[in-house]
Amino acid sequence: MVKFTEDSQRLELGYGFWRTATAKGAYKFYMDDPVVGQVVYFGTMREAGNPVSLVLRLRIEQKKIAEIETIVIRTGMNPSRPADTGAESFEKMGGPDPLFLETIPPAERVSRDELARTANKYFSSMQLNDGKCDYSFFADDCSRIENGQQATEGRNTMASGSGQNNSYTAQKGCRAQFETGLLHFVTRIRDRRFVVLDTEHGVALAFGFFDHAAGNTRTFQTPDGRTVAAGPTQPWTREIAEALKVEKGKIRRIIAIFQRCPYGMNSGWSSWEDSLSDKARW
Amino acid sequence: MRGGPVLVFLSGLLLLISGAVSISVMQAADESCERACLNRIVDQYLSALVAHDPSRLPLAKNVRFTEDGVQLQLGDALWATAGGLGTYKLVFAEPEANAIGAYAVVQENGSGALLALRLKVDKRKITEVETLVARKPTTGILNTDNLTEPRPAFLENVPTEERPSREEMVSIVNKYFDGIEQGNGDIVPFDPDCIRIENGIQTCPGSASSPLGALSCGAQLSTKIFTYIQSVNPRRFPVVDRERGLVLAIVRFNHPATQQTVAVPGRGRITMGRYSTWPNSTQIAELFKIKNRKIKEITAAIVTGAYKVPMGWD
Numbered sequence: 209m210v211k212f213t214e215d216s217q218r219l220e221l222g223y224g225f226w227r228t229a230t231a232k233g234a235y236k237f238y239m240d241d242p243v244v245g246q247v248v249y250f251g252t253m254r255e256a257g258n259p260v261s262l263v264l265r266l267r268i269e270q271k272k273i274a275e276i277e278t279i280v281i282r283t284g285m286n287p288s289r290p291a292d293t294g295a296e297s298f299e300k301m302g303g304p305d306p307l308f309l310e311t312i313p314p315a316e317r318v319s320r321d322e323l324a325r326t327a328n329k330y331f332s333s334m335q336l337n338d339g340k341c342d343y344s345f346f347a348d349d350c351s352r353i354e355n356g357q358q359a360t361e362g363r364n365t366m367a368s369g370s371g372q373n374n375s376y377t378a379q380k381g382c383r384a385q386f387e388t389g390l391l392h393f394v395t396r397i398r399d400r401r402f403v404v405l406d407t408e409h410g411v412a413l414a415f416g417f418f419d420h421a422a423g424n425t426r427t428f429q430t431p432d433g434r435t436v437a438a439g440p441t442q443p444w445t446r447e448i449a450e451a452l453k454v455e456k457g458k459i460r461r462i463i464a465i466f467q468r469c470p471y472g473m474n475s476g477w478s479s480w481e482d483s484l485s486d487k488a489r490w
Numbered sequence: 491m492r493g494g495p496v497l498v499f500l501s502g503l504l505l506l507i508s509g510a511v512s513i514s515v516m517q518a519a520d521e522s523c524e525r526a527c528l529n530r531i532v533d534q535y536l537s538a539l540v541a542h543d544p545s546r547l548p549l550a551k552n553v554r555f556t557e558d559g560v561q562l563q564l565g566d567a568l569w570a571t572a573g574g575l576g577t578y579k580l581v582f583a584e585p586e587a588n589a590i591g592a593y594a595v596v597q598e599n600g601s602g603a604l605l606a607l608r609l610k611v612d613k614r615k616i617t618e619v620e621t622l623v624a625r626k627p628t629t630g631i632l633n634t635d636n637l638t639e640p641r642p643a644f645l646e647n648v649p650t651e652e653r654p655s656r657e658e659m660v661s662i663v664n665k666y667f668d669g670i671e672q673g674n675g676d677i678v679p680f681d682p683d684c685i686r687i688e689n690g691i692q693t694c695p696g697s698a699s700s701p702l703g704a705l706s707c708g709a710q711l712s713t714k715i716f717t718y719i720q721s722v723n724p725r726r727f728p729v730v731d732r733e734r735g736l737v738l739a740i741v742r743f744n745h746p747a748t749q750q751t752v753a754v755p756g757r758g759r760i761t762m763g764r765y766s767t768w769p770n771s772t773q774i775a776e777l778f779k780i781k782n783r784k785i786k787e788i789t790a791a792i793v794t795g796a797y798k799v800p801m802g803w804d
Contacts, residue, residue: 214769215796224797227748256750282768312794422599423542423570442600442625443567455707468627470795471559471567474502480561 212276213476225262225280230254235298236325237308237463238488239451240347241404243320245269248404248413248423249464250304250451250480252295258283262356263449263465265403265415277477279449280469281355282396294465295429297356304380305353308453316456320405320490327452327486328411330459331397334418335380335486339389339431347458350382354464360385373436374438382459392428397423397473402490414488415475418446418466443471522644523614526734528583528590535619536579536594539572540560550615555622558628558793558800559773562587568605568623568708574598580640580789582738588612589776591729591738592669593791595634601626601633604689606775606791610726620728620740620803622775624689624791630764633690641687643779643787652677654783656730663737663778666785670743675708680707686788698730701760701801718766719743723792724804735780738767742801744770769797 214224233252240247249264260282267275281293318326329345352359359378376390385391396419406412420440421480448466452459474483482489514708522672523531531548538546557567576595583590587604592607603625624632663681669678684695684707694707702713710716721744729738745765754760765772776790 217796217798217800219798223746227746228769256747258767280768421566421570425570439569441601442603443571444629445625470558470560470628470799472557472562472792474560484563 210273210276212278214278214280215467216263216279216316216473216476218463218476219274219463225255225278228255230256233259233295233299234302235295235301237451239308239404239409239411241406242380244403246403248449248451250298250449250463255280256284259293259299261294262296265414265449275477277475278297279447279465279467281465289479292355292357294355295448300354301429303353304367305453306415308409308463309463311408317410318337318457319409322457323412323454324402324403324490326454326459326490327402327414328400330450330452331414331416331484331488332398333386333398334394336395336425337386337389337391339387340427341386343383343386345457345458345461346382346383349461350458350462352382352462352464355466359464360487364416366405367378373434373435376438378429382462387431389428389430390422390436390438392399392427392436393420393422393426394418395425398486399478400466400486401475401477401489402486404451405490406489409489411451412454413449415449415477417469417473417483418448419471420444421447421471445469445471445473447473447475511618518688521613523587523588523677525583527614527666528585528609528611528738529581531616532581532590532592532607532659533617534730535574535607535609536592536721539569539596542569542572544569549610550612550617553616553619556620559622559799559801561587561802566596568596568603568621573599575603576634576637577759578637578639580644580777581727582644582736583712584729584731587729589729591736591775592737593640593775593789596623598625598741599648602632602637603797604632604634604637604791606698608738608775610728618803622740622773622791622793623791624793628793628795629689629786630794631689631691631693636687641685641789643781643788644734644736644777644789646735647733648781652782653732653735654780656732657740658783659730659732659737659780660727662783662785663727663739664725666778666788667725667741669708669711669718669740670716671722673711673714673717675706675711678708678711680706680708681781681786684785684787686790688790689792702754702757705784706750707708713757714752715754715760715762717749717752718745718762718791720746720748725800726803735786737778737780739774739778740775740801741776741801744798745770745772745775746797765794771795771799773799
């Protein structure tokens with residue numbers, strides 16, 4: 209029987225968003241991996257007329273759908289912009305950054321393992337970020353979109369981009385953000401499942417969970433020697449799907465879709481042990 | 491004299507047997523945990539929680555812990571963030587089932603959170619820890635400032651001869667959930683003055699200024715304003731404190747959001763609350779005071795989550 213989850217909860221097919229979806233939206237981004245028979249779709253839709261962002265993963269077996277995994281971003285589920293589901297912002301963009309759609313010249317293509325390893329450096333360097341690692345895996349022109357908002361390089365309007373010394377700012381680039389050491393509050397990035405490794409386009413897509421344990425993990429030292437208290441004050445987790453464009457061993461573009469979920473939640477696709485592990489799987 | 495050695499042997503055997511019996515009785519006494527013992531364990535739990543140190547607890551080797559339905563390592567989540575306790579603490583127990591329930595207000599980085607706690611104990615060691623933590627971002631309503639001490643009804647004992655059986659108490663509470671599902675307050679044995687407090691806020695009788703006015707708990711149900719709650723499932727009743735007339739129900743309200751408005755007799759078509767706008771579920775730890783076989787008071791801790799979120803124990 210086909211297995212279906214919505215926001216990590218296993219449901220009968222036909223329930224949840226199946227009963228409330230009213231229309232397809234204008235933003236569509238497909239990522240596929242024929243080697244493992246999986247396709248992931250970032251898109252927008254309407255639910256009772258309200259815009260929502262959708263992440264959809266399908267696994268295909270013998271031309272039939274075997275697995276359906278969905279995340280539906282609704283109003284109130286995005287902590288930094290509670291009124292925004294990201295859908296309208298995605299639709300204003302018209303589609304994914306064209307770079308995601310460009311093929312990698314055959315001579316420059318890397319193995320699936322190498323693609324996943326490079327993309328995974330992003331997660332490993334963010335977890336308990338201290339600003340002291342080698343962040344050269346970011347390309348100089350790297351930029352990141354989160355729930356339809358530009359989250360790097362100052363072209364953004366995110367609430368977290370206040371520019372204060374104690375909170376990481378979207379006014380900086382991908383690498384510079386990590387060099388501040390201010391993302392320390394992401395205490396664990398767990399259950400990293402790379403479900404698409406498209407070597408032809410250099411695109412890696414992972415599902416995962418960003419834990420914010422809060423408590424004493426909020427207090428840390430920055431690379432310039434300051435003691436800082438920053439980040440969420442309550443334990444909660446970000447359920448996330450993140451697409452990374454990798455070229456010549458460097459990350460050039462990132463698109464993330466995420467929402468708040470209970471601290472420590474399981475994806476519905478992993479054992480308890482795997483769900484709490486920060487090891488990447490593909 | 492001839493029987494001497496036999497008598498000595500028999501009396502020795504009797505001594506051994508009686509010794510074994512008394513040791514066994516002592517062990518049983520040591521291992522049982524009556525109400526006072528169970529209450530002490532709650533106090534230990536809350537003290538260890540704010541000290542961020544679960545090793546202070548008498549834990550069974552295979553203890554299992556959940557917060558908001560998610561299985562975690564003991565020491566994680568609220569264990570890392572609880573900064574202090576409020577004055578509100580309501581503890582109840584079912585010694586026959588080695589089960590304890592409690593509500594407490596916990597300070598978390600300057601914000602009040604309402605903790606609902608269920609413990610199961612075996613041989614004086616904690617084997618199960620189930621918690622729901624109502625925090626501002628994960629609940630529609632919360633006011634811990636209103637929760638300074640338990641309402642007296644939850645602390646009053648029921649005279650021994652007036653105590654219903656466990657089954658009857660559960661049956662009374664089940665009718666409440668049936669009444670929600672069916673939009674029918676008439677099938678629920680409410681005391682006419684029943685009061686319900688959810689996350690520190692009184693939700694029935696309603697306030698005179700609310701859209702439906704000051705309706706009683708039963709009359710509210712009969713308006714069908716809770717039609718968005720399609721089902722109350724699963725339902726568990728892990729603590730039934732017959733001495734105090736209390737039933738703890740841990741349940742999940744499922745809101746498929748297939749209907750946003752409802753026709754209320756005499757009031758026209760009314761828009762139901764925000765929970766009717768997207769598929770979601772609420773996990774609820776709800777405590778009922780039963781008096782004279784009627785529901786006298788209700789207090790609940792509520793956490794909103796994904797539609798049909800697993801509660802970790804079903």
